[in-house]
Amino acid sequence: MITRARRVAAACLLSAALAACGTAQAPRAPRPASAAPSAAAPSAVPTRVPTLAPGPAGLTPVFRHGPRTGGRAVALTFDADMTAGQGARAAAGERFDNPGLIAALRELRVPATVFMTGRWAEQYPDQARSIGRDPLFEVANHSYSHHAFTGDCYGLPTMPRSRMRADVERAYAAFRKAGVPDPKPYFRFPGGCYDRRALRELTATGVTAVQWDVVSGDAFATDADAVARQVLDGVRPGSVVVLHCTRSAAPATERAVRAVVPELRRQGFRFVRVSELVGTAAGRR
Structure with a gap:
């Protein structure tokens, strides 16, 4: 997650994020050879959903807005969000979920669309399954460990290049184990940080990387009205808004959503x- 101290820097990074458009292709289901789907879970192969064609030099395509x-x-x-190393904090009572928001x-x-880390699905399998089986929602991949895919990404630990693909595949395995029936072939980089090397490493997974064009500012925010204003000021047709489903680090999100939804509907x-x-x-x- 973006730290409080670097929230302003996050907006600068996001404005420079790449976007790519292309023709649709059939998604390839990321699936590690060593991980078998749960016997109780439906097929791990996603239903046919839109993806973007690979970018220049066959790199993973990046989608920012419609x-x-x-x-x-x-x-x-x-x-x-939940990182691989936050299990002790969860055991001590910190809540990384937000059932009230859902x-x-x-x-x-x-x-x-809920971009879920594999570690979050492991911590809250009942919620992951409930979200994944609700036709109102779709579950997408936010990595397993929430480690950064580049260096210097808001203080997140850095994912070695050799483990990037495996980390994404491990998250899909965690979703299947939790009973999520149809995780989508969309991937959001932790912290929104990526480069050509990361895009190259994920090409074989068949995912489309999904960024955003509206930063809600809900991370660590306590003023729901300020979050709502930031969303309402930024939304345009086709926008992708990034918010968080993590009670301990984004406590104002539910209240902000309750303000944003009726106003955007009023605007058409x-x-x-x-x-x-x-x-x-x-x-x-």
Whole structure:
């Protein structure tokens, strides 16, 4: 997660993030050879969903927002963050989940995409399964460990290049074990940090990297009104908004969402999952 001290720097980084558009291709299901799906879980192969064609030199494509014309669609996305080393904190009572937020999205009938770490799914398997089996939501990959895929990424530990692909595949294995039936072939880099090397390492997984164009500022925020204002000021047609589904580090998110949703609907926006925006960008809709 983005630390409080570097929140301003995060916005600068995000403005320089790459975006790529292309034609749709059939997703390849990331699946480590050593990990068998749970006997109780449905097939690990995702249903056919839109992805983007590889970028220049065959690199993993990057999606930042949908088309600005043709409708007022917006995707709310929520990072369910937990690093590989936070188990002791969870055991001591720190809550990295936010069931109240998920309940609010259901109450408001807001489709959303949850970018989940594998470690989060292991800590909260019942919630991961519930989210994954709810047609209102889709689950996507936020790595297993929430370690950075580049150096100098908001103080996150750095993932060695040799382990990048395995970390993504390990997260999909954790989703299957938790009972998530159809995780999508979308990946969000921890901290939003990536470079050409990281994009190259993930090419074989078949994922589309999903960034964002609206930073909610909910990480470590306690002022829900300020978070709501930042979202409302930034949203445009096709926007992807990044928020968090982590009670201890984003305690104001549920209240902010309850303010944002009716106002955006009043303005004529409709809420969609990331897959719909990717499909529009890829010419699938």
